[in-house]
Amino acid sequence: MSSKALLAACALMTVAAISGAAAKSNLRQQAGVASWYGPGFHGRKTANGERFSTHALTAAHRNLPFGTQVRVTNNTNGRSVVVRINDRGLYVGGRVIDLSNAAARAIGVSGLAKVSLARL
Numbered sequence: 001m002s003s004k005a006l007l008a009a010c011a012l013m014t015v016a017a018i019s020g021a022a023a024k025s026n027l028r029q030q031a032g033v034a035s036w037y038g039p040g041f042h043g044r045k046t047a048n049g050e051r052f053s054t055h056a057l058t059a060a061h062r063n064l065p066f067g068t069q070v071r072v073t074n075n076t077n078g079r080s081v082v083v084r085i086n087d088r089g090l091y092v093g094g095r096v097i098d099l100s101n102a103a104a105r106a107i108g109v110s111g112l113a114k115v116s117l118a119r120l
Contacts, residue, residue: 032096034072034115036104037089046087053100057081060089060098069120072097074107076114081106 038054046052048066059070064085073080083103090098097117099109107113 028119030096030117031075031115032117033094034074034097034099034104034109034113035090035092035095035111036099036101036109038101047089048086050086052087055102056100057083057103057106058086058100059083059103060087061085061096062088062090064119070097071118071120072099072103072107073116073118074109074113075116077108079107082120 037060041052042054044052046058047060052058059072061068061070064070066085068085069082070085071080071082081103083097083099087098090096095112097115099107104110107115109115
């Protein structure tokens with residue numbers, strides 16, 4: 001490998017490492033719209049294989065690892081709840097998290113709400 005090719009490869013690896021670190025840090029805090037899913041999914045398997053319960057404090061997120069604990073705060077009323085990520089989803093654009101019915105009720109969400117997420 002020529003020195004120019006080696007230098008270019010090192011530069012690309014550095015950019016990739018910095019981009020990866022930035023992506024991970026962005027997942028520490030996030031803001032956007034939350035929705036909830038409930039009765040029609042109760043008892044069905046989630047993406048991690050467990051059965052979905054509308055009564056559990058769980059949520060779906062596009063890319064956080066299963067089992068991740070996230071504090072979800074309703075920006076309108078300041079109420080927050082800690083949920084565990086156990087599903088994938090959010091196939092509707094512009095949403096950052098899909099809450100179980102119990103989690104949504106805990107923070108006063110009955111439809112859509114602007115929320116802030118903090119990975120714990």
